[in-house]
Amino acid sequence: MTETTLPRPLLGRLLRGAASRIRGGEGGFPWLAASVLATVLACALFGPWIAPHEAGAISLADAMTPPAWEEGGSSEFLLGTDNLGRDILSRIIAGARVSAVVALYAIVISGLIGAVLGMAAGYFGGVVDALISRLIDIQMSVPSIPLAMLFAAVLPPGEAMVIFIIVLSYWTWYARIVRGEVLSLRERDFIALAKIAGVATPIIFIRHLAPNLLNILLVLATLQFGSVIVFEAGLSFLGLGIQPPQVSWGGMLADGRNFIEVAWWLITIPGIAIMAACLASNLVGDWLRDTFDPVRRQI
Amino acid sequence: MVTSASSSNESLLEVQDLKTHLFLKRGVVRAVDGVSFDLAGGETLGLIGESGSGKTMTGLSLLGLPPKPAGRIVAGSIRLGGTELVGMGEEELAADVRGSRIAMISQDPMTSLNPVFTVGSQVAAPIRAHVADGNSRGAALDMAVRELDRVRVPSASARARDYPHQFSGGMRQRVVAAMAIACQPEVLIADEPTSALDVTIQVQLMDLIERIQGDTGAGLLFITHDLGVAASLCHRIAVMYAGRIVELAEVEALYRDPRHPYSQGLLASVPRLGQRKRLTSIPGNPPNPLSLPTGCAFHPRCPHATEQCRNEAPPEVTLNDGDTLSRRVACWLEA
Amino acid sequence: MLKRIAQGLVAIVGALLIVFVAQRLSGDPVALMLPMDAGEEDFAAMRSALGLDKPLPLQFAIFLGNALQGDFGQSYQWNAPAMQLILERLPATLELAMAGLVFALLLAVPLGVLSAVHRGGAIDRAGKIFAMLGQAVPGFWIGLLLILFIAVELQWLPAFGRGDLSHLLLPAIALGWYPVAAMTRTLRSSMLDILESDYIRMERAIGLPERAIVWRYALRNAMAPLATMIGVYFANMLGGAFVIEVVFAWPGVGRTVVEAVFARDFPVVQAGVVLSAVVFVAVNLLVDLSYGFIDPRIRHD
Numbered sequence: 001m002t003e004t005t006l007p008r009p010l011l012g013r014l015l016r017g018a019a020s021r022i023r024g025g026e027g028g029f030p031w032l033a034a035s036v037l038a039t040v041l042a043c044a045l046f047g048p049w050i051a052p053h054e055a056g057a058i059s060l061a062d063a064m065t066p067p068a069w070e071e072g073g074s075s076e077f078l079l080g081t082d083n084l085g086r087d088i089l090s091r092i093i094a095g096a097r098v099s100a101v102v103a104l105y106a107i108v109i110s111g112l113i114g115a116v117l118g119m120a121a122g123y124f125g126g127v128v129d130a131l132i133s134r135l136i137d138i139q140m141s142v143p144s145i146p147l148a149m150l151f152a153a154v155l156p157p158g159e160a161m162v163i164f165i166i167v168l169s170y171w172t173w174y175a176r177i178v179r180g181e182v183l184s185l186r187e188r189d190f191i192a193l194a195k196i197a198g199v200a201t202p203i204i205f206i207r208h209l210a211p212n213l214l215n216i217l218l219v220l221a222t223l224q225f226g227s228v229i230v231f232e233a234g235l236s237f238l239g240l241g242i243q244p245p246q247v248s249w250g251g252m253l254a255d256g257r258n259f260i261e262v263a264w265w266l267i268t269i270p271g272i273a274i275m276a277a278c279l280a281s282n283l284v285g286d287w288l289r290d291t292f293d294p295v296r297r298q299i
Numbered sequence: 300m301v302t303s304a305s306s307s308n309e310s311l312l313e314v315q316d317l318k319t320h321l322f323l324k325r326g327v328v329r330a331v332d333g334v335s336f337d338l339a340g341g342e343t344l345g346l347i348g349e350s351g352s353g354k355t356m357t358g359l360s361l362l363g364l365p366p367k368p369a370g371r372i373v374a375g376s377i378r379l380g381g382t383e384l385v386g387m388g389e390e391e392l393a394a395d396v397r398g399s400r401i402a403m404i405s406q407d408p409m410t411s412l413n414p415v416f417t418v419g420s421q422v423a424a425p426i427r428a429h430v431a432d433g434n435s436r437g438a439a440l441d442m443a444v445r446e447l448d449r450v451r452v453p454s455a456s457a458r459a460r461d462y463p464h465q466f467s468g469g470m471r472q473r474v475v476a477a478m479a480i481a482c483q484p485e486v487l488i489a490d491e492p493t494s495a496l497d498v499t500i501q502v503q504l505m506d507l508i509e510r511i512q513g514d515t516g517a518g519l520l521f522i523t524h525d526l527g528v529a530a531s532l533c534h535r536i537a538v539m540y541a542g543r544i545v546e547l548a549e550v551e552a553l554y555r556d557p558r559h560p561y562s563q564g565l566l567a568s569v570p571r572l573g574q575r576k577r578l579t580s581i582p583g584n585p586p587n588p589l590s591l592p593t594g595c596a597f598h599p600r601c602p603h604a605t606e607q608c609r610n611e612a613p614p615e616v617t618l619n620d621g622d623t624l625s626r627r628v629a630c631w632l633e634a
Numbered sequence: 635m636l637k638r639i640a641q642g643l644v645a646i647v648g649a650l651l652i653v654f655v656a657q658r659l660s661g662d663p664v665a666l667m668l669p670m671d672a673g674e675e676d677f678a679a680m681r682s683a684l685g686l687d688k689p690l691p692l693q694f695a696i697f698l699g700n701a702l703q704g705d706f707g708q709s710y711q712w713n714a715p716a717m718q719l720i721l722e723r724l725p726a727t728l729e730l731a732m733a734g735l736v737f738a739l740l741l742a743v744p745l746g747v748l749s750a751v752h753r754g755g756a757i758d759r760a761g762k763i764f765a766m767l768g769q770a771v772p773g774f775w776i777g778l779l780l781i782l783f784i785a786v787e788l789q790w791l792p793a794f795g796r797g798d799l800s801h802l803l804l805p806a807i808a809l810g811w812y813p814v815a816a817m818t819r820t821l822r823s824s825m826l827d828i829l830e831s832d833y834i835r836m837e838r839a840i841g842l843p844e845r846a847i848v849w850r851y852a853l854r855n856a857m858a859p860l861a862t863m864i865g866v867y868f869a870n871m872l873g874g875a876f877v878i879e880v881v882f883a884w885p886g887v888g889r890t891v892v893e894a895v896f897a898r899d900f901p902v903v904q905a906g907v908v909l910s911a912v913v914f915v916a917v918n919l920l921v922d923l924s925y926g927f928i929d930p931r932i933r934h935d
Binding site: 135137138139141142143144145147149151152153154233234237238240253257260264267271279282283 | 641642644645646648657767769774869873874876877880891892894895904915
């Protein structure tokens, strides 16, 4: 009997291969998304030199100028002006700077905290793991926006507070995923060998674990860039985040909301900026994930 | 071993030159490539071949269910009691053919039952869909319990309320059989129904299938790679290779005197009682389905291959096997 | 199950700890309560009256004891018990979150199922684009756009306040917007797997109508992974409602808490945060319970 049963069904393998190809299909580098992301970062770095106007420059004579393509628009203010005659385009660029800086700080800090705690939990297991896992559970049982309110009520508002609040809600993500990764890495030969060879624990962390986690951290960070920008915009929209005179997209939406019946551009344009930045980072993040992680681990 | 064919010579199912191809990105797989056979009521026809030979695809094609979206019946005819099935609409097939006239007992009992519905409601489903007076939920469930009884599921009326995960593998296979026979189909396709079970349960299940067939007078298409099982159950056997039937003969005649070199190879690799000869296996591997060899697809593995085999596909010739019995072989040696 | 309840309780105590820490971070509460010209001994008296002179763990124990009785102190603004204020607003928030969930499911279930059935087709591609947008577009901005187009330009629906169904519609869409994408994609991928499964093949082979196979036999299997998401997203919507309530002037917990933040009315903020944590934990517990109803394999475990 065994003799007649042949190697694994080739046809089945072919079919499965074809199916995964269709599902995981689109593989090319997302040029458009990457350039949007690059633009946001460029605004963050060179904003003051690119912007046509000073972001805070008030010019009441030009107040409520619609975008240039609308009737009554002016080529001086491509995207129009707000109720104080401030140039929307310049404010969008200034907002990009704030959003990007806040997001970068928040991601780096929450990534570091999450990675270290996740590595510790996954590597040591036992009590350390139980403690850290419980901490993650607790953190995750408080919805992030109410939590943000809590600290917004007690901390002095501003960039530092926004970063703190974002870190508080986002570190668990990294911690959970890094923990899972380390749990599987720990069983691999090179870690076991390093341990047997008596390599000091910090060295194992830095030399052996961290490099293996870099890809996944990069993917997570990129995917979260957009999410953090949306979160920060929400806080600033509520007036609990970035405070004037600093410009933020969420704050622009909050200002524009009062003029929703007369100036549509005040609430559409900052929203489009948020959407574009978030969409771009999600697409680039997806691409990174598919590139680094062809088997599609759960992220 | 069963020796005589069915009583009636009237064909219940006639398959003519059936071709089912899979259109994949990498190319076309001619999974079923010109298969013809017929099946009478009460008869058991074995469809034998290695994995990938197209036997399962043939069974699925009879139901009009080649895997979507790649698979398509591209040519041929399937006539069931005079009704042409190829080209019939999807809804008509579902309403009037599948489950009611042709039914299939599938390969793996562990995965063939829906985990979130009770066994009773799953056996009742085809009854509700096909049998007019099974339309009411209660009546259909009663009939389902009777079917479960028929396949010898102990204390069927209580177990009908259980879920598949509460059944053993053998019991699940019985439930699958009950689903298939619930509407008294004329043709029953059993696709390797025993391969996932252990030997004692295999035997029980085969008894059951034989008995069901005796009860209902259905024609049975028995798909397997197990020559032993096939020999004990079938009247005739069709040997498939690379999407074609290379030999079709009465079971006795085939086992006594296989004509196609592939059939010979298959039989030589089966252990037999009282035989001391070393088992041989067929050299080489099954062909790549995306690029079948030219000519006879078996020629790279065939000890008798000639130049002609490499260039031209052999015709199917009918040989006389004595009296009224005939066999069909697709091999240049017999042409 | 008991373990899950215990975990939930631990989480709630943890949330209370976070609230307690935040409270202490807020600086000296006494300074807020006393008039500007209060003397040093007034401070000391107030401190001991509030128990602030005791060691921190004891203070936390007292806080915990009060919290378990629902006592988070008086609202400075309204001069009423903070938790009572929040509880009064809770029905409005739950109503909004439920409506958001219903909207999300009404959109996600058909979209997810149809994208799986017609894989690669128009609906599937539209769903993919929709999913990408859904995650990138903040709900409060959708809310603003809805107000701009539906309420201001077309004047079809009211933009603000709570009342009949017409008031509920726009905020529900804004709130339910975000989970639609994720639910659709989850449902799509589990439906794709299920539609290729042996039991669906079996159901096709016994001639069940395709519609019943998709919408009954396959969909019920696909509901289990969706149920987890429903819990998570419902709980998140309670948080998300904070922002949406402000956009639509919806008189719920969220708007009350935001106003309390501006008024430095800390007891109300505390009560709101604790309550949302409790609801969050409770919802997730309910979801775990509901698994058994959806998947019999878990029920019999």
